[in-house]
Each structure stands twice: as C-alpha cells, then as structure tokens.
Amino acid sequence: MPPEDLKVVDDTPNAPISLHQYVTYRIARVHAKLNAQASRILREASGVTVTQWRVIALTGVAGTTRLSVLARESALDKGLLSRNLKTLIADGIVSARVDEHDHRAQILKLTAKGQEIFEKTLPVTQVRQRRLQADISEEEMRVFRNVLDKLEVAAEA
Amino acid sequence: MPPEDLKVVDDTPNAPISLHQYVTYRIARVHAKLNAQASRILREASGVTVTQWRVIALTGVAGTTRLSVLARESALDKGLLSRNLKTLIADGIVSARVDEHDHRAQILKLTAKGQEIFEKTLPVTQVRQRRLQADISEEEMRVFRNVLDKLEVAAEA
DNA sequence: AAAAATTTGTTGATGCATCAACGGCGTCGG
C-alpha cells in the first residue's frame, strides 16, 4: 500500500516532510489567491492587469526608467515586460522615446493619463495592503519576510 | 515629481505601504523561484512536471482517488487536472476505470510505472524540502505558516 | 580598427492557469 510510505513520514513528529506539500504548496496557493484578489481589485479600480500595474507603479515611482531596469527591479521577464509595455503605450498610459545616448534603449515615462491612473490606484493598493496585514503583528511580519528571504536563497541553489 | 508621493509614504515609520510591493510581490517572486527549482528537479529526477507530480503524489498517497477529490485537495482547477491526467494516462502512469456506482466518475490509481516513479521521486522531493528548510528554525516556520494562513484568509475576503 | 562579446528590446513557441460552457449522469422533490 502506497499510503504507508507517506504516512510514516507525515506522522513522524517534527517531520520535515509533511511540509513538502506544505511550504511550496501553500505558497503556491496563497500566491494564486493573492493574485486573483489583486487582479480583481485592479480591474475594478482602473482596468489594468497586475503586471501592467507593476509596470505603472515602478515607472511612476522612478519617474523615468527603461525596460531593462524594470526587468531587473521587478524580476519580471523582459519579454513579458516588452509585451505589456506595448499595450500600455498603445493605450496612452506610458510614453517611450529613444534614448539619445543609447539608440537601443527607450526612455519610459507615465503619460498624464498614466500618472492619473497611478495616483488614483496607489491608494487602493495601499488600502488592500493594510487589510491584508491587519491581523498580522510586526514581529510576525518580520519573521515572515525573513523566512521568505531564506527560501528565496535556497530556491536559487 | 511622482516619486514624492510614494517616498513620503515609504519613508513613514511603520508605513504599511513599503510592503505593498513587498509581501504580495515577494511571495510572487519566491513562488516563481521555488516553482522553477521544483520544475528542474522533477524533470531531472523523473521527467514529470510539477502539476503531474502533484497528481502522482496525491494519488500515490490516496491509493485510489477521483478527479473531483484531487481538485478539492490540491486546490487545482479541474480543467487543469483533467488535461494533466489525460497525458498521465496516455503515458501509462495513471490508470482510470469508470466507477461502478457512479458512471460519471473515474477511479484513478497509479500504475506499476506510476508507483515506481512515485517511490523514486518522493525521496528526491523530501531531500529538497529539507534543504529548503535547513536554515529555518521550527519557530520561524510556525510563524511563517501562520502568516500564510492569515494571508490566505485575507485574500479571500 | 576589427572582431568578439555584451546589452537592449522584440518576437515566437510552448506550457501553465483560469474561466466559462457543455454533455452526461445521478439524485431529490413532487
């Protein structure tokens, strides 16, 4: 009987194993739910997708930036960013002009419309963030982020 | 200047805001990295994908199960599961036979080949799990999971 | 100054995830 194998491990006190399907798993689940929530909130607030909002937020904060910088800062795929920027530019939310000093690169900036979306949406995301954390103490949060850091490092090895 | 807006918020002591791009964001990043790592490890170990492995593991543990049960237990989309099962069945890893008592449902089970993969791969995932947690104390882990739970609840609201 | 290597951003291919619509089956109330 196959169940035996896992049960033994799972029932072991302090078993690191019941967590296999747990940590990675639970992160995946929580991630999916947070993502769905963010997606819904952003769509209602301003009709942008999560990735689009990330680009808008990063660009808004930076004032002026470039795709390669966004890719580094956000850890998002440059191909993904390129596609997203294309629609943001087409929608008049981001402007792009060729860099004088490097003709490969484009200088990205929010348009007035983009700026408006940024300023309107930022508070919405802040409220959400506060709600998410309402029930979590600072100490818990500190530990949480610390563990995330450790997991991220371990995930790269 | 747009940066002002955020800077003010970000620099506020105890600002809940510097975390907007943090918690959700960091979870997304860690998730992506964990996923990529799992994907690589599983491909090397037995040539299955992450979702396939989840199906195999759940089925292996359960001994016998059904798609709807898998969907509930794993919180994966039933459509996604259906597609994955299709290839697992085609590859001779899972067997399916119609339930006598409910002709809509199928009874799923690992084949000998699937059982072999399950038994060969389980330890690999266990080792990985131990590595991931090597640097994390039990207390940290407890807090971490607790925060994940709270976030998951908050994400559903 | 020419060749090689690197960087920037675009595109295509593929796989994953989510949502919605559907056909078939079973169950429950009348």
Next chain:
DNA sequence: CCGACGCCGTTGATGCATCAACAAATTTTT
C-alpha cells in the same frame, strides 16, 4: 416516474509566464 437541479469530468478560449532565438546597438578585447 419525471423534471429540475446539482455534480463529474471534458473542452475551448484566453491571458500569463518562461525560454530561446534574434536584430540592432554598444562596449570590450586584441
């Protein structure tokens, strides 16, 4: 018994994410 309803699993459509190949521009090496 039978019609309404809900559940099981499949399929299609769509969007997201990752990887790899590429052209153009720049930088480094020799």
